[in-house]
Amino acid sequence: MTARESQPATARGYEPVIGLEVHCELRTETKLFCGCRNAFGDEPNTNVCPVCLGLPGSLPVLNSKAVELAMRIGLALHCEIRPSTFHRKNYFYPDMPKDYQISQYDEPINVGGFLELPDGYRVGVVRAHLEEDTGKTTHVGGGGRIHDAEYALVDYNRAGVPLVEIVSAPDLRSAAQARTYVAELRSILVATDASDGRMEEGSMRVDANVSVRAAGSADLGTRCEIKNLNSLRSLVRAIDYEAARQAEVLESGEAVVQQTRHWDEKESRTVALRSKEEAFDYRYFPEPDLVPVAPDPQWQTDVASALPPLPAERRARLRQLLGAPAAPGAPWDPGAPPTAAQEDQIATVVEHGLDELVTSAAEDGVAPSLALARTANEASADPHRARGLDRRAYVSLLEMEERGQVTATQAKAVLAELLERGGDPVDIARRRGFEALGADSLAGAVAVVVGAHPNEWERYRHGEDKLAQFFIGQVMKVTKGKADGKTVVAELQRLRG
């Protein structure tokens, strides 16, 4: 539907209103109501027992670690922790062993918080409640789709895995903002060690409630819930599509019908699943097999005091390192504002939990901007190894680069090896023959290259600046990468006169 893509809702004078429901699997050792392993990717139906298979006579026993992680999430989202209860949500589905899901309903553990986006915008968090995950169905034969499959296989390893569902207020106003919200939420989940936040493995799943309204209006329009958003990319595309679709419906004088819609990634559109009238009657009632959960104040205090610094706080710290303001919009020293690129770098470093690399290097006297750039642009490519990087080796490499002992290109190569195998950066640079060329020998190399490419040189001389890149490449070839790009350009400009 390219027409809609070319005519977004905002271009038609409509404002999207978005609320997100994010399900995240908790990183507990065991499942929510039994002692089975909570693990992704194991042999199907190996992490099962009478409880999570819903065998007759089995009973759930609440995993207190899951309660603790739910509290961590709640506290990180500034929620109030309340005494809570579980309900049964009844509906038939083959991958749900009991044909009901145990979930928190009208008395969730966390209520009334907010999430602050990196730009300072606050998104309300209505609730963050505990519930159990379902199994996973695989349709086999006939192309693997539900309707023409020959049979289905169900893996119950995931059944009973603890989830927290985080429900935002309808405070988001664009697909990009929704994306930022999910990315920020993921950082918080990872930072608090509550979830690994992997959308691709399904440990973090997002449903979007989307409506549109005339720009400037305060009313809420009729919303549609979009399911099957498996990546940040599909989240953005689906919201944009859906907002445009609704805008078009309203423009044509019709009304948006409240329904659940499915994002079809291949067709790039949302498709109606069921309308409000066809919605399931889940027949919620209090789960009689469980007792209320009322974390005592001491437990709450313990969890709160063990909470690590959250992404917003960590970003502020990195901004401070750069001599920038602690919060967006706060008064700051105009001498050192973080550039947009640096803001991105800060976000990347925090997202991958690499703050420590930057701060420790800065404490050792490395320029924060360099430490930030290398960490965000290079080290973050392998965040797991980067977190294990020897601090002293990393600082030593950055100092070599600062002193001009290696070029930026060489520094990146040394870092790659450091990440891969460890070692002393000085040794690595020497073994690889990395030494930044002194200005004299570099001038010679530039002269050789200029002489070998008279046509290009003529054009460069007459102001075709982009040919500088060509000469840098040639000089790199001649010097086997030992030249520093900036120095080459300086020499070229000197020759041009």
Next chain:
Amino acid sequence: MTSGPASLLSAQVRAGERSAVEVVERHLDAVARIDPELHAFVTVLNDGAVAAAAAVDTVVAAGRDPGPLAGVPVAVKDNMCTRGVRTTCSSRILEHWHPPYDATVVERLTAAGAVVIGKTNLDEFAMGSSTENSAFGPTRNPHDPSRVPGGSSGGSAAAVAAGLAPIGLGSDTGGSIRQPAALCGVVGMKPTYGTVSRYGLVAFASSLDQIGPFARTVSDAALLFDVIGGHDPMDSTSLDRPAPRTATVVGDGVDGCRVGVVRELYEDAEPAVRAAVSAAAEALAGAGAVIEECSIPEVRHALPAYYLLAPAEASSNLARYDGVRYGLRVDAPDVESMNAATRAAGFGAEVTRRVMLGTYALSAGYYDAYYGQAQKVRTLIIDAFRRTYEQVDALLGATTPTTAFAIGDRVQDPWAMYLSDVFSVPSNLSGDPAISVPFGSDDAGLPIGVQVLAPALGEPMVVRVGAVLEAAAPPLGQPRLADRALLGGSSEPS
């Protein structure tokens, strides 16, 4: 106080006077002779029981203590999971289901040296008051085989009454232990909710279900309760404290106890039953109790509330029988049709009726009027009992409005059948303990049961009162369908 056959057998086995194998074989022999007509059992564990008994004998031979129920045969209601032994709930849908685990109560029985000799018949999924709703045919009342044994734990009640086992386990959701105990002339106790683990009890109505003992004497019931009771980390609703001990206080008497006779728990009963309650009150007075007439009007609303709450929970508990993972499966082109066909073929009429009723009671738009209202009634009843127990230590009433009715009599009239539980349901709603003790018979010689209720964790009180009533009870005729030698206290080999 008479010591019961279970404690006698256990004492003999522990002393090495009789072997557990011989005791168990003797009972299995009685089952083989009598059960074809009685039909108390769905499954008899012939080889398994003898092997378990042999293990008990090995312990005795090694000079160790096999436990307080050493070598005692037990009849277990077929809605409690037994590892590797089919557990059917008397339903087609679980006819061939073999659980991979033991219920906590079964584990505790085994640990106490008891030997499970069979799984007993019940109304399908414990829904019924006559054991006629079993998919495998009704159980007969040992006192009159043309009559029902009561239900839903009719199989265990009949087995104990007929001497096929000295003790048995039942589950009581609305009277399913006490009502068949009354109709079969044995002792049956529903403990405080949360004192006996429900882990491994196939759920009917989770907030009401409670496992409890059947026995021929109050002291045996107390002995069995002490073995199965106590906290279980596998059941979140299990009370996190030791269960009260009862066996040691059974003989403590009732001197000075205040006992209230509850008008609503006998006045609508048939004359012989009312007379038994009066006689029981007099007997307690004779033993030194202070008898007070009292009224708890709220209990009149118990039955309607129960018939909303229990089916509502059941509709959810029984959803899992969908043909996907275990039990019966009737194949169909798609999963929804397979679910429907399986359930249609697997569930009997009463289960279907209650699942539909419960589904309706929980539906959007009806929840507040039905389920929500019933919960409020439940709260009122709990409060009413609490107030009453500020004045008295225990309550007395009838267990059932009538004695055993004829097989087939109430099958077509669900409401008449439901009324069988009118005196027993209040204790399930309140969660408090209650015991039914035989107290004479009607003109036809059919047993009458009287009921003793106490506040939560008042098991010691109900067994004390129960034992006094047992001692004062008019003699009850021998059942027609029974192993007389096993009943007669003659536990010697015949």
